[in-house]
């Protein structure tokens with residue numbers, strides 16, 4: 066029996082042009098559009114997911130931290146942080162507290178943390194898991210800690226000093242439209258697949274239950290509505306690649322009963338609770 070729970074670590078507001086860029090716009094054009102945009106999204110959830118599995122407890126992404134509110138936590142030199150994003154996380158909204166509220170100790174009871182990617186609003190809660198195996202794709206890890214990674218939403222200077230992730234590659238069997246996968250559990254029910262575009266090396270997590278599959282997209286898409294319309298975000302480094310990743314997710318989610326779970330979808334927690342599966 067596998068159980069999945071959405072853990073909301075506060076909210077993030079972004080520009081509407083970050084949520085979805087204009088069709089045909091280049092990766093660079095999308096950044097210009099975001100900077101010029103004066104319309105904000107409503108506060109969107111920052112979601113992590115807890116997976117209780119017979120082989121142990123897994124967490125997918127770790128949300129953000131209340132430390133965003135401290136002066137100097139987010140680098141002032143980067144206009145992305147000063148003008149493009151409003152993160153609101155309370156101390157009791159961090160992933161560690163949310164796990165503790167479910168009767169588990171984040172430092173002891175979580176075997177593995179699966180990272181879709183290292184953006185600050187996914188990696189901000191990593192420090193709650195000092196004894197867990199942290200899994201991230203080799204490609205995303207390399208990109209995130211580079212200088213360009215620091216410009217593009219990653220905060221390697223804030224990662225825990227003990228962080229030595231297990232760097233993985235999708236070198237396993239094909240699954241549906243995904244040419245390769247990374248098997249996570251021995252029973253094959255938790256897998257990671259490559260969904261690049263939002264950033265380099267982005268991966269999504271597939272969890273196969275009994276007759277029902279959960280597809281944790283990370284930021285490969287911001288919402289199920291965007292997925293259905295194949296609308297690509299403003300952050301992407303390659304719109305065509307993002308579109309191809311979203312098309313694969315849709316194709317997979319149509320091929321078996323699947324609940325689609327993005328990280329910033331206002332309706333994701335409700336779909337999870339009520340078993341609402343994806344329909345094109």
Ligand SMILES: [Zn+2]
Pocket residue numbers: 182184263284
């Ligand atoms: Zn992201």
